[in-house]
Amino acid sequence: MEKGFGPVFVYLNSAPSSKNSIRILWNDAKKQMLKEVKNWPYNFTQSEDFPSSHQRGSVLGQLLIHDRYINESFFPASSAYVGLAAPGEVGSWQRENKGYQFWNQADEEGRFIIKNVRPGNYSFYAWVPGIVGDYKYEIDITITPGSNIKLDNLTYEPPRNGPTLWEIGIPDRTAAEFYVPDPYPTLLNNLYTQNHTENFRQYGLWARYGERHPHNDLVYNVAINNYHDDWFYAQVTRNTGNETYVGTTWQILFELHNVTNPGNYTLQLALASANNAELQVRINNKSDEQPHFSSKLIGGDNAIARHGIHGLYWLFSVEIPSSLLKEGINTVYLTQARGGETFQGVMYDYIRLEAPSSHTDSQVVI
Structure with missing residues (x-):
């Protein structure tokens, strides 16, 4: 090729x-x-x-979203990122590097046009800022010289099993909204201090997790804490001395006034990056030998070491039987179980707990 x-x-x-x-x-x-x-x-x-411009083709259309827990009606995929890439599974464009990709951004009404596409066979992919998950059009698209393909109105139904009980972060595929510490003065790169507001473009930020949480790992109460100030931008390993790095366990505390039983709650876990990590989930029992969920070994984008704020996107929908929950205070334990190196860890994009679909309570706004 x-x-x-x-x-x-x-x-x-x-x-x-x-x-x-x-x-x-x-x-x-x-x-x-x-x-x-x-x-x-x-x-x-x-x-x-x-190929010159007249030997290429274009694709246009409109992308809509249907999530009845956000809006009963269909609504436009405002500012969606839309693209053509090699045929594959949902989200496969992230890891595809042999073929050509052509991307553009939709307008506020979800309308888009992708111009000057080389002839060939493609899948149509999209993701929408503020909405979890990835979209893929079910039919592959063939571009021929001079073609102008108009797609019917496309509808994306994002992963959703029930109403939102609480959420942490913004589903935008980055960890930029979380707490990013000030850089070390001795490692400061002045190139990023002028006309920039992002601390994350600095070296050594990961090491400040141990300074901020010297003895115990992060504990976040959804009713009290603010993710801008209290959720560290990366769940990294902890240096226990002599350059020995171990995994860490974060806690999310939340209160349920009643538990829908029977029924399954859903924890939507979106990651902005992962590097040689294993994310485990336990519910109300940190000591469980077997986690309720494990991602297994994932990731290799090294965004933490490269002082970035995102790498490849991961989404896990974790079902939680109501039998594991209780009225009163509950705890989700998020363990990054792999250790041995400084840069093993994950960056979270967005976390959401959904009640069972039969749950009649209105959405809880934190």
């Missing part, structure tokens, strides 16, 4: 020497970049492996 890279555009600019010269150069380069984006794909190339 052949795959082309390029053409490559190099832009050299200049500006009078002054205290603002770097900013002037940078802004000018960004303007030029936007011009080149509009001009792509270039038609001057002579390679058979680089």
Whole structure:
């Protein structure tokens, strides 16, 4: 299989020497970049492996969402990320790197157009900021030269088994909304301190978990705590001395005034990153030898070490029988069980507990 890279555009600019010269150069380069984006794909190339614009096709349509616990009616997938990639399973585009991918972002009404797509066979994928899970259109799409394919209104029904009892975070595939500590002064990268508000672009942040929780791991009460301030951005290992790193167990405390019985509750666990990790879930008994759920060994994106805020996305829907819950205070134990290295861990994207579908209580707003 052949795959082309390029053409490559190099832009050299200049500006009078002054205290603002770097900013002037940078802004000018960004303007030029936007011009080149509009001009792509270039038609001057002579390679058979680089189709010109008239040899490509496009796909357009509208994506809607149906989640009756958010809205009884269908509503638009506002700002959805939509793309064409090699045919595969739901979410497989994340790990696919041999074929070509073409992506765009939908407008506020969920309408989209993906232009200048190379001829070939593709699956249509999407994900929506604020909505858990991945969407895939059930029919593969064949692009031919000059084709303009209009899809019917597409409907995404995200994973959902019942009404929300509580939630932690924002389903946006990053851990940026959680507590990110200040960087170490000795490791500070000043490149990211000017006109930037994101602490996560700094080295060594993971080590501050042990400083913030020196003796006991994180405990989060959904009725009291705020995830912006109290949920550490990454569940990392703990250094117990002599460079010995062990897994950690976080707790989520929540109160149930009544338990729907019989019935299954659902814990939606969305991860923004995982690296050589194993996430285990226990309910109300930290000492259970066998966890109620285990992800097994997952991840290898190393976003923690690279001071990023997300890697590959993972979603686990964990059913919890009502027999494991009780009226009053309950505890979910989240154990990252793998140890031995500094960078083993996970970043959470979003956590939600759903009541059984027969549950009649209204959504709890924390």
